[in-house]
Amino acid sequence: EIVLTQSPGTLSLSPGERATLSCRASQSIGSRYLAWYQQKPGQAPRLLIYAASSRATGIPDRFSGSGSGTDFTLTISRLEAEDFAVYYCQQYGSGLTFGGGTKVEIK
Amino acid sequence: QVQLVQSGTEVKKPGASVKVSCRASGYTFTANYLHWVRQAPGQGLEWMGWINTESGGTNYAQKFQDGVTMTRDTSRSTAYMELTSLRSDDTAVYYCAREDGDSFGLDFWGQGTLVTVSS
Numbered sequence: 001e002i003v004l005t006q007s008p009g010t011l012s013l014s015p016g017e018r019a020t021l022s023c024r025a026s027q028s029i030g031s032r033y034l035a036w037y038q039q040k041p042g043q044a045p046r047l048l049i050y051a052a053s054s055r056a057t058g059i060p061d062r063f064s065g066s067g068s069g070t071d072f073t074l075t076i077s078r079l080e081a082e083d084f085a086v087y088y089c090q091q092y093g094s095g096l097t098f099g100g101g102t103k104v105e106i107k
Numbered sequence: 108q109v110q111l112v113q114s115g116t117e118v119k120k121p122g123a124s125v126k127v128s129c130r131a132s133g134y135t136f137t138a139n140y141l142h143w144v145r146q147a148p149g150q151g152l153e154w155m156g157w158i159n160t161e162s163g164g165t166n167y168a169q170k171f172q173d174g175v176t177m178t179r180d181t182s183r184s185t186a187y188m189e190l191t192s193l194r195s196d197d198t199a200v201y202y203c204a205r206e207d208g209d210s211f212g213l214d215f216w217g218q219g220t221l222v223t224v225s226s
Contacts, residue, residue: 001169035210044218090213096168097154098144
């Protein structure tokens with residue numbers, strides 16, 4: 001099973017700041033099979049990024065994804081109030097697993 | 108518009124079984140795999156498995172190999188997830204989610220079903 005490790009566990013930032021979230025895989029995965037989700041309290045997750053760098057339908061361009069192999073990054077260029085949430089990476093290259101999540105909180 | 112509507116909250120005793128349904132609308136039910144993901148209180152997301160809604164074939168996460176059964180009824184555009192021999196640590200919100208065949212992302216999710224296991 002591929003393990004995804006997300007860091008940091010919590011990111012404390014102010015609106016307007018840049019957020020950089022990391023996802024590291026225990027073995028190499030194809031970029032096509034790496035996705036990012038946003039989850040707010042009491043809601044289902046929402047697909048943000050698929051294939052490591054493609055934005056899902058309706059996702060603002062302040063969200064971007066990058067990376068390959070074992071290291072992937074989700075960047076939020078300028079945080080807006082609605083972006084404070086928990087973010088999960090997910091791989092589908094070998095079985096399917098989620099990372100443990102990064103909480104982006106208001107500083 | 109695509110919608111996945113799940114059945115309501117369940118309260119079960121340890122050792123019992125639970126069956127959660129996920130009714131799809133707004134697209135061709137058999138065109139996309141459906142996945143099941145659970146989330147224990149205050150915890151992260153845990154993938155349980157998927158069902159090929161066309162063939163009925165399944166792929167379960169190793170952890171759930173013995174305890175979960177995923178089925179579907181194409182006439183009702185509904186998928187089901189049954190979990191047996193429930194324990195307290197099965198208390199969680201259970202989600203169904205549609206896999207987009209092009210992106211492999213889980214692009215639409217049900218609203219979640221809370222299953223509480225308590226004596």
